[in-house]
Amino acid sequence: MNSLKDRVAIVTGASRGIGLGIARELVQRGAKICLTARKPDPLAEAVNELGGPDVAIGVPGRADDQAHREETVARTVETFGRLDMLVNNTGINPVFGPVIDVDPQVAAKVFAVNVLAPLAWTRLARDAWMGEHGGAVVNVASVAGLRASPGIGLYGVSKAALIRLTMELAVELGPGIRVNAVAPAVVKTKFATVLYEGREAEASAAYPLKRLGVPEDIAGAVAFLLSEDAGWITGQTIVLDGGVTLAGGL
Numbered sequence: 001m002n003s004l005k006d007r008v009a010i011v012t013g014a015s016r017g018i019g020l021g022i023a024r025e026l027v028q029r030g031a032k033i034c035l036t037a038r039k040p041d042p043l044a045e046a047v048n049e050l051g052g053p054d055v056a057i058g059v060p061g062r063a064d065d066q067a068h069r070e071e072t073v074a075r076t077v078e079t080f081g082r083l084d085m086l087v088n089n090t091g092i093n094p095v096f097g098p099v100i101d102v103d104p105q106v107a108a109k110v111f112a113v114n115v116l117a118p119l120a121w122t123r124l125a126r127d128a129w130m131g132e133h134g135g136a137v138v139n140v141a142s143v144a145g146l147r148a149s150p151g152i153g154l155y156g157v158s159k160a161a162l163i164r165l166t167m168e169l170a171v172e173l174g175p176g177i178r179v180n181a182v183a184p185a186v187v188k189t190k191f192a193t194v195l196y197e198g199r200e201a202e203a204s205a206a207y208p209l210k211r212l213g214v215p216e217d218i219a220g221a222v223a224f225l226l227s228e229d230a231g232w233i234t235g236q237t238i239v240l241d242g243g244v245t246l247a248g249g250l
Contacts, residue, residue, distance in 0.1 A: 009031050009033050011023045012121065015043045021214075035058045085136050086121060090117065091114050091158075139163075207242040208247065
């Protein structure tokens with residue numbers, strides 16, 4: 001459980017849900033963490049839950065805001081002296097319906113947060129520490145990016161782009177920086193409640209493992225990809241779906 005001892009991570013979108021689950025797992029494995037999220041109060045609560053300023057700090061702001069990204073990276077290095085790991089977890093899905101009908105400004109916002117922000121975070125991490133010292137990046141994508149996903153199609157398109165970006169960055173940043181992704185199916189978080197609330201038994205019936213995911217299912221895989229146990233893995237996307245896509249689900 002000390003596989004990440006003395007290493008430092010930024011986890012975006014980490015005041016709750018998958019992001020907080022990942023941060024909790026990294027701290028349990030010995031890492032120190034900088035969390036980001038839009039709302040200061042839930043972010044402060046998450047920092048306290050993880051153990052307070054000795055192991056975690058929080059920087060509130062929007063993932064697609066350059067000034068916020070620069071402040072976060074600078075404060076992380078100033079506070080903990082290094083930046084070894086980056087988890088691009090923040091994602092938005094503000095629309096439901098056909099891709100063809102999505103307002104262009106909304107589409108631009110989805111891509112700004114889900115694709116361009118991870119690219120910008122990774123660039124800053126490289127320039128601040130990883131380019132000289134090495135490191136690992138994990139992007140949180142989705143099974144929606146692997147196949148058609150009616151209703152959340154634009155979100156799926158953005159996650160497909162994130163998966164493709166993962167491959168490009170793995171090639172460009174190797175050998176010093178490894179870049180991988182995870183692609184979860186439905187995970188029981190506030191973000192995904194519309195996909196299962198009130199009908200969880202029905203929603204999970206299509207999963208061979210007969211349950212939806214929980215944040216811990218994602219956190220363990222992310223911690224593995226960030227660790228030296230995954231030292232020969234880069235450019236890959238690990239599907240975390242309880243087997244649902246094997247039978248054509250989602």
